[in-house]
Amino acid sequence: MCTSTVSATGGASQVKALVKPYGQVGLKYVTDAPIPDIGPRDVLVRVLAASICGSDIHIYDSDPVFRERIGDGMTVGHEFCGQVERVGDQVTTIAVGDIVAAESHVVCGTCYYCLNGVPHLCQEVAGIGFDRAGCFAEYIAIPAENAFLKPPELSLEVAAFIEPFGNALDTAMCVDLFGKSVLVTGLGPQGLMALAVARAAGARRVIGTEVSAYRRRLAQQMLELHGGARQGAQDMILDATQPDVAEQVFRATNGLGVDVVLEMSGHPAAIATAGTVLKHDGHLVALGLPGGAIEVDWSNHLVLKGCTFHGIYGRHLYQTWFTACELLESGAVQLEPLITHRLPLERFDEGFQLLKRGEAAKVVLYPTAAEGLAQGVGSHG
Numbered sequence: 001m002c003t004s005t006v007s008a009t010g011g012a013s014q015v016k017a018l019v020k021p022y023g024q025v026g027l028k029y030v031t032d033a034p035i036p037d038i039g040p041r042d043v044l045v046r047v048l049a050a051s052i053c054g055s056d057i058h059i060y061d062s063d064p065v066f067r068e069r070i071g072d073g074m075t076v077g078h079e080f081c082g083q084v085e086r087v088g089d090q091v092t093t094i095a096v097g098d099i100v101a102a103e104s105h106v107v108c109g110t111c112y113y114c115l116n117g118v119p120h121l122c123q124e125v126a127g128i129g130f131d132r133a134g135c136f137a138e139y140i141a142i143p144a145e146n147a148f149l150k151p152p153e154l155s156l157e158v159a160a161f162i163e164p165f166g167n168a169l170d171t172a173m174c175v176d177l178f179g180k181s182v183l184v185t186g187l188g189p190q191g192l193m194a195l196a197v198a199r200a201a202g203a204r205r206v207i208g209t210e211v212s213a214y215r216r217r218l219a220q221q222m223l224e225l226h227g228g229a230r231q232g233a234q235d236m237i238l239d240a241t242q243p244d245v246a247e248q249v250f251r252a253t254n255g256l257g258v259d260v261v262l263e264m265s266g267h268p269a270a271i272a273t274a275g276t277v278l279k280h281d282g283h284l285v286a287l288g289l290p291g292g293a294i295e296v297d298w299s300n301h302l303v304l305k306g307c308t309f310h311g312i313y314g315r316h317l318y319q320t321w322f323t324a325c326e327l328l329e330s331g332a333v334q335l336e337p338l339i340t341h342r343l344p345l346e347r348f349d350e351g352f353q354l355l356k357r358g359e360a361a362k363v364v365l366y367p368t369a370a371e372g373l374a375q376g377v378g379s380h381g
């Protein structure tokens, strides 16, 4: 089945992984996960850096939004960068030794949506770390077409972030932000990335709301790094726990509200703020996922405002990947400040707890970092 292999697995047949026990809160660290098999069009990747996504926190918490989807014992995680160790017989685009990041949606290529140019909405999609084994493990098998060569300028960690950055990018690029007032609700990693894109895209004013003081400070840094002050923009980062947060947004926008809201949190209070301060004829772009069904003031916040609602799922395949790489390679968007914590895989729980408390942005887990660094492919900066 395999045309070539290097160092492979050092003879080990059981490896480290984080798996989801169905119905229980948390994840389980195991040391006896099997090394995945690869098919003729797959590649086996040794994971060098993997980052925790907001979706992983929903999975960790066994929230209803993903509870039934994740099979018992599923290896989770879907943001990573690693080195290809084996390739299937029919793989021609990826070679052993390549450093790759990965698109997490494995699509069928033949359904209605795939054939209509929106394969990220594939009806038969299998999500890495949701429906098929994920990357919080020493090894992962993925279709070669999902492997994306790491641009040499990017660190392993930032390459792992291309996948989530693609979500933020699709959210922020959904509407032309040039000259617009933009509110970003929720400044977790996705919101922080969206702030940077909004600034880079020439928004007139960028406002962010966030409950965590830690993340508000990081948001200020991201705005400064992306030229907010130099451009004379009167950007603002607001404390979402303040009862007058909506009034503060109105005061900052001549009482009109904002042209565009990028809703990144999925939190009902943030969604209510978003609907309140959205200008008539505005655009509400939503990426964040509430943990379950929520109440929305449909009439006053959406219909009667004549607004446009955009739901964002995944990334465009592969337009968003190329745009993301160009923005990162050129330095127009810089994600290094978001790397707040680096932990070996077995200390995953610390990472999840930091994220749940809002005291981290991107937490990077290293299943095999020591070996990766020994081979000189790592870049811990």
Ligand SMILES: [Zn+2]
Residues within 6 Å of the ligand: 053, 054, 055, 056, 078, 079, 164
């Ligand atoms: Zn994700």
Ligand SMILES: [Zn+2]
Residues within 6 Å of the ligand: 107, 108, 109, 110, 111, 112, 113, 114, 115, 119, 122, 123, 124, 125
């Ligand atoms: Zn499809």
